Amino acid sequence: MLVIDDINVNYGKSKVINGISMKIGDREKLAILGRNGVGKTTLLKSVIGLLPLEKGRIRLDDKEISRQSPHWRAQQGIAYVPQGREIIPDLTVEENLELGGYAHTKDLEEQKKKVLRFFPALEVHLKRKGGVLSGGQQQQLAIGRALMSNPKILLLDEPTEGIQPNIVAEIAKILDRVREEMSITLVIVEQNLKFARKIADHYVIIQKGKVVSEGEMAHLEEETIKKYLAV
Numbered sequence: 323m324l325v326i327d328d329i330n331v332n333y334g335k336s337k338v339i340n341g342i343s344m345k346i347g348d349r350e351k352l353a354i355l356g357r358n359g360v361g362k363t364t365l366l367k368s369v370i371g372l373l374p375l376e377k378g379r380i381r382l383d384d385k386e387i388s389r390q391s392p393h394w395r396a397q398q399g400i401a402y403v404p405q406g407r408e409i410i411p412d413l414t415v416e417e418n419l420e421l422g423g424y425a426h427t428k429d430l431e432e433q434k435k436k437v438l439r440f441f442p443a444l445e446v447h448l449k450r451k452g453g454v455l456s457g458g459q460q461q462q463l464a465i466g467r468a469l470m471s472n473p474k475i476l477l478l479d480e481p482t483e484g485i486q487p488n489i490v491a492e493i494a495k496i497l498d499r500v501r502e503e504m505s506i507t508l509v510i511v512e513q514n515l516k517f518a519r520k521i522a523d524h525y526v527i528i529q530k531g532k533v534v535s536e537g538e539m540a541h542l543e544e545e546t547i548k549k550y551l552a553v
């Protein structure tokens with residue numbers, strides 16, 4: 323279980339996360355929702371250790387991780403798919419994948435095989451440069467790269483951004499399979515509500531760095547959507 327306990331995160335004097343708490347159970351599928359600029363990416367970055375906490379604590383399975391390095395947290399099983407994917411364009415698909423595994427996997431070949439089972443669209447392009455793939459393929463590669471560390475928890479920041487609807491549906495299917503077969507907890511920051519509904523069983527809505535609504539996805543009401551998500 324990942325426990326976020328009353329955290330604050332600032333950029334200099336600007337307070338972005340103001341007392342967020344949440345518990346994310348094993349194998350849960352959580353969507354973090356909210357309008358632009360409310361602090362969703364900042365929250366994910368503080369969980370992986372890229373941003374320091376001003377206040378509060380984060381625990382993973384009863385281990386305090388708040389002050390550990392990003393590398394240490396990755397070794398404990400937290401993986402991250404950044405917004406914009408951040409594929410290295412001049413490395414091949416295979417090399418991009420391997421980058422996610424070097425520090426965490428004894429048997430790179432075996433792990434590659436395990437990950438590629440979920441991504442037939444990547445397997446046929448292994449020797450091509452990452453930069454020539456379509457947006458949807460790059461997103462799959464970014465997810466595959468994160469899975470190379472064999473994580474317990476996968477954090478994804480807007481995986482559907484700029485991706486065609488049919489590929490979005492494909493990614494939803496892949497994530498579902500990954501979660502089932504690798505027994506992973508999914509935490510997805512998302513603006514695409516349709517996708518979020520499809521993929522997640524719970525939601526949290528953030529506004530001005532605070533949680534303003536949370537619950538089961540099936541109970542997310544139109545009124546709440548209008549109030550906190552409609553643009």
Ligand SMILES: Nc1ncnc2c1ncn2[C@@H]1O[C@H](COP(=O)(O)OP(=O)(O)OP(=O)(O)O)[C@@H](O)[C@H]1O
Nearest residue numbers: 333336338356357358359360361362363364365405
């Ligand atoms: N490096 C930074 N330095 C200063 N302020 C920042 C920095 N990164 C983000 N911010 C500010 O922090 C606030 C929250 O940003 P964040 O990216 O976490 O929001 P978000 O909810 O993920 O939005 P989006 O959906 O646009 O990605 C915004 O006001 C943003 O301008």
